[in-house]
Amino acid sequence: MDGRPDHESLEKNNGGTGPDGGAGRVQWGQYPLQPPGRAGTTVQTVSRPAVESAELQFTHPAAGDTIAVFDTSAGIFQSSALSTDEPRRRCRTSPRWPSRAFYNGLTVTRVEKDFVVEAGQGADGRGTTIWNGNRYPAETTDKLHHYSGALCAAADASGECASVFYVMETLPGSRLGDAGAHRPDERRRLAGRRGERLPDGGRRTLPRLHRHRLRAGVRREWK
Amino acid sequence: MDAIAQTGVDEAQRPTEPITINSVTITKYE
Numbered sequence: 607m608d609g610r611p612d613h614e615s616l617e618k619n620n621g622g623t624g625p626d627g628g629a630g631r632v633q634w635g636q637y638p639l640q641p642p643g644r645a646g647t648t649v650q651t652v653s654r655p656a657v658e659s660a661e662l663q664f665t666h667p668a669a670g671d672t673i674a675v676f677d678t679s680a681g682i683f684q685s686s687a688l689s690t691d692e693p694r695r696r697c698r699t700s701p702r703w704p705s706r707a708f709y710n711g712l713t714v715t716r717v718e719k720d721f722v723v724e725a726g727q728g729a730d731g732r733g734t735t736i737w738n739g740n741r742y743p744a745e746t747t748d749k750l751h752h753y754s755g756a757l758c759a760a761a762d763a764s765g766e767c768a769s770v771f772y773v774m775e776t777l778p779g780s781r782l783g784d785a786g787a788h789r790p791d792e793r794r795r796l797a798g799r800r801g802e803r804l805p806d807g808g809r810r811t812l813p814r815l816h817r818h819r820l821r822a823g824v825r826r827e828w829k
Numbered sequence: 830m831d832a833i834a835q836t837g838v839d840e841a842q843r844p845t846e847p848i849t850i851n852s853v854t855i856t857k858y859e
């Protein structure tokens with residue numbers, strides 16, 4: 607995978623539709639605070655209904671919480687740091703915030719309609735370690751999901767994370783793009799469209815994956 | 830993010846018009 611999320615891995619890892627079936631998004635996470643600065647570009651305004659949910663991702667940050675502000679040539683978005691456990695405390699003390707200067711000047715490397723926006727590759731097109739030369743383990747959890755607007759760290763072939771990140775970006779009414787497909791018939795249809803064969807013939811559904819993971823107490827990403 | 834998602838891309842899903850990250854700032858939510 608080399609740092610690039612794909613439909614299948616997202617389906618295995620915390621995939622699923624939002625509380626409103628995927629129409630909404632993490633409410634405060636990625637507001638475009640200013641219009642895009644690119645001249646001659648027409649941007650369609652996307653109206654997203656508000657979502658009320660008790661889930662962690664939909665919790666509005668409190669004053670004083672640590673957030674990251676991404677200033678791009680296409681506008682500004684912001685995000686909080688939600689870790690697997692004790693998110694508030696880790697926000698304040700987390701050593702996992704990368705060397706922020708690393709990202710300055712990098713470009714978005716992947717935009718897949720109704721799926722993800724991805725960045726964080728260096729000039730060589732690959733992810734790199736920016737935490738004192740170390741990678742860090744994937745922090746997957748059943749508490750966080752690939753809802754639209756979620757800011758996520760990408761795991762590479764080693765299963766650990768480096769510099770690459772992606773933001774889920776789906777349209778209201780969609781089922782998180784292909785990643786949100788959870789019905790066997792839908793999985794088979796999408797796999798067929800991508801020219802892939804599902805190892806289980808499409809019978810293994812996302813809810814079954816989740817139930818199994820909960821029973822086993824496994825937090826790591828499915829391989 | 831909606832604006833970025835609407836950019837044109839090539840066959841490899843790379844934006845045809847570069848979208849640059851000017852800066853990433855860690856700050857306090859107000």
